Amino acid sequence: MSNYHIKHLEEYYQVYRKSIREPENFWEEVAEEHFVWRKKWDNVLSWDFTKPEVKWFEGAKLNITENCIDRHLATRGDKTAILFEPNNPDEPSEHITYSQLHKRVNQFANVLKAHGIQKGDRVCIYVPMIPELAISLLACARIGAIHSVVFAGFSSTAVATRINDSDCKMVITADGSYRGAKSIDLKGIVDEALEECPGVKTVLVAKRTNSEVHMKEGRDLWLQPLLDAASTECKAEIMDAEDPLFILYTSGSTGKPKGMVHTTAGYMVYTAYTFKNAFQYRENDVYWCTADIGWITGHSYIVYGPLANGATSVMFEGVPSYPDFGRFWQIVDKHNVTQFYTAPTAIRALAKQGVELVEKYDLSSLKVLGSVGEPINEEAWHWYNDVVGKNKSPIIDSWWQTETGGIMITPIPYVTPTKPTYATLPFIGIQPALMDEAGNELKGNQIEGRLCIKFPWPSIARTIWGNHERYRETYFSTYENKYFTGDGALRDEVGYYRITGRVDDVIIVSGHNLGTAPIEDAINEHPAVAESAIVGFPHDIKGSALYGYVTLKDTGESRNHDNLRKEINQLISDRIGPIAKLDKIQFTNGLPKTRSGKIMRRILRKIASKDTSNLGDTSTLLNPEVVQDIMDEAL
Numbered sequence: 001m002s003n004y005h006i007k008h009l010e011e012y013y014q015v016y017r018k019s020i021r022e023p024e025n026f027w028e029e030v031a032e033e034h035f036v037w038r039k040k041w042d043n044v045l046s047w048d049f050t051k052p053e054v055k056w057f058e059g060a061k062l063n064i065t066e067n068c069i070d071r072h073l074a075t076r077g078d079k080t081a082i083l084f085e086p087n088n089p090d091e092p093s094e095h096i097t098y099s100q101l102h103k104r105v106n107q108f109a110n111v112l113k114a115h116g117i118q119k120g121d122r123v124c125i126y127v128p129m130i131p132e133l134a135i136s137l138l139a140c141a142r143i144g145a146i147h148s149v150v151f152a153g154f155s156s157t158a159v160a161t162r163i164n165d166s167d168c169k170m171v172i173t174a175d176g177s178y179r180g181a182k183s184i185d186l187k188g189i190v191d192e193a194l195e196e197c198p199g200v201k202t203v204l205v206a207k208r209t210n211s212e213v214h215m216k217e218g219r220d221l222w223l224q225p226l227l228d229a230a231s232t233e234c235k236a237e238i239m240d241a242e243d244p245l246f247i248l249y250t251s252g253s254t255g256k257p258k259g260m261v262h263t264t265a266g267y268m269v270y271t272a273y274t275f276k277n278a279f280q281y282r283e284n285d286v287y288w289c290t291a292d293i294g295w296i297t298g299h300s301y302i303v304y305g306p307l308a309n310g311a312t313s314v315m316f317e318g319v320p321s322y323p324d325f326g327r328f329w330q331i332v333d334k335h336n337v338t339q340f341y342t343a344p345t346a347i348r349a350l351a352k353q354g355v356e357l358v359e360k361y362d363l364s365s366l367k368v369l370g371s372v373g374e375p376i377n378e379e380a381w382h383w384y385n386d387v388v389g390k391n392k393s394p395i396i397d398s399w400w401q402t403e404t405g406g407i408m409i410t411p412i413p414y415v416t417p418t419k420p421t422y423a424t425l426p427f428i429g430i431q432p433a434l435m436d437e438a439g440n441e442l443k444g445n446q447i448e449g450r451l452c453i454k455f456p457w458p459s460i461a462r463t464i465w466g467n468h469e470r471y472r473e474t475y476f477s478t479y480e481n482k483y484f485t486g487d488g489a490l491r492d493e494v495g496y497y498r499i500t501g502r503v504d505d506v507i508i509v510s511g512h513n514l515g516t517a518p519i520e521d522a523i524n525e526h527p528a529v530a531e532s533a534i535v536g537f538p539h540d541i542k543g544s545a546l547y548g549y550v551t552l553k554d555t556g557e558s559r560n561h562d563n564l565r566k567e568i569n570q571l572i573s574d575r576i577g578p579i580a581k582l583d584k585i586q587f588t589n590g591l592p593k594t595r596s597g598k599i600m601r602r603i604l605r606k607i608a609s610k611d612t613s614n615l616g617d618t619s620t621l622l623n624p625e626v627v628q629d630i631m632d633e634a635l
């Protein structure tokens with residue numbers, strides 16, 4: 001019997017029980033049956049959540065690109081690995097076969113080596129959704145360099161912070177990028193960032209928009225001529241199971257972004273295994289995840305998971321609204337997409353456009369619909385299910401995080417009966433727990449609490465780059481011996497989970513994880529600003545949007561508030577990126593604070609959400625009088 005592909009509910013429960021009772025035997029069997037190893041492990045798992053330390057498949061040797069590319073060459077050499085769909089529908093799609101991918105990754109890997117990149121070096125990848133992006137990740141993995149992808153929508157300051165935090169030696173970028181009708185001067189952003197990054201010696205530049213860019217002598221090189229001259233053979237570096245594969249930054253509720261470190265073997269095993277089962281992937285399927293590779297969803301479920309299964313993975317450069325809001329459905333129709341994985345914010349935006357743009361296209365190829373990134377509300381769930389899926393493609397509402405590396409709670413399509421807004425059951429090997437605020441585990445069903453995970457799974461992040469103590473503090477100190485997710489969840493009468501949202505100061509806007517602290521820091525840089533507080537409030541399309549309360553240094557001065565709002569949003573855009581701009585900015589004379597000086601965000605959240613019937617206990621406030629003022633002037 002094979003544990004690798006689950007096909008009915010009984011089997012799910014059977015495999016799940018085995019994965020919990022004998023996790024080491026279970027994961028060892030999966031690892032043995034489905035991957036190629038240069039050397040097998042000495043020990044399947046060792047762990048200690050108090051340190052915290054987790055090691056999977058210790059002693060094993062492998063290269064993830066041999067699993068994602070080389071081993072498919074004999075049987076799938078001419079199969080499309082990456083199907084690139086450009087921003088402009090009039091431009092041709094590009095089918096990159098496994099054997100072409102092999103050559104292109106090797107050439108790229110040789111270019112990296114020729115420019116001094118060695119095993120363990122960090123390489124920052126700031127590239128739009130063009131084939132070079134996927135190829136650059138794999139090229140780093142080929143030679144054991146640690147990639148750090150920065151979403152190509154982040155600002156120069158955000159890029160610089162990330163480059164410096166992990167001491168990247170090299171940056172890979174493009175001249176520019178296309179997003180719908182717009183194009184963005186990526187190289188210009190990199191140039192600005194690098195003024196603050198003395199450690200970067202080389203910049204490789206892919207051509208996409210053919211726009212004019214400045215090439216700095218001795219540092220910047222056009223990528224294509226180097227690739228053309230490079231050999232198509234490059235021996236894979238043999239890596240240890242626990243060697244870092246990549247760093248990916250995610251926002252925290254305080255402080256600078258956290259460079260989550262994922263390692264090689266466990267990440268590979270878990271993303272491949274979840275991909276196969278959570279999407280019920282079969283050999284001739286055409287799978288499409290609409291995320292950007294700049295986020296974990298793209299790392300795990302555009303690149304590594306699909307390729308480890310020899311799948312065809314669609315990579316889309318553009319946006320859902322260009323040239324019109326039918327673009328997603330046109331692509332599904334054009335390529336006969338079988339699995340479609342997107343975010344609730346996109347579903348809500350498309351639902352708003354009506355059904356005509358969906359019905360124009362033939363979506364009969366679809367078998368599985370996925371949702372990820374934030375809770376999916378009931379209305380969006382039904383629209384997705386009825387209008388897109390025609391009631392025949394199960395929706396997998398998959399809950400997971402940058403830190404978890406792979407999908408953690410999800411229905412298995414055609415296996416787990418779905419329920420609107422529920423992520424349903426834990427995936428194989430995952431042991432969730434709901435906790436109360438006092439630190440007790442809540443047993444039984446029909447209960448709500450804070451979501452933790454009790455036992456390690458193979459793709460858990462191993463540390464925060466350069467700050468293990470922060471890793472311990474953030475994830476392992478709230479509840480003893482448990483990984484704390486930062487989310488709240490409830491468990492219904494049959495044991496299905498529904499994620500209710502963040503319980504910390506992280507706000508999810510259009511599926512993007514934003515910490516309040518860096519946004520407040522950006523606002524406070526404005527010379528007129530004394531103090532600020534950001535909270536989330538419900539938004540039709542974005543799920544949550546940002547509401548800022550700002551106090552000014554000199555309230556007597558009559559400054560134009562509209563101009564100030566523009567300047568503040570410009571600052572945020574410069575420091576973080578346009579995704580972090582505020583929808584509403586309210587100027588106030590004070591912020592509600594506790595006696596210890598902490599801003600009481602709970603009250604600000606309620607005011608922003610227009611839910612002021614019960615503000616809760618305000619007696620501990622230092623300045624209760626400001627609450628009424630803020631309410632009176634709320635936007």
Ligand code: WT7
Binds near residue numbers: 374375398501502
């Ligand atoms: C946070 C993690 C993992 C891929 C993208 C986001 C929220 C994610 C769901 C879901 C409800 C969800 C959680 C989580 N989230 N998926 N299906 N239902 N909430 O990765 O940027 O690390 O964000 O996204 O709040 O903690 P991320």
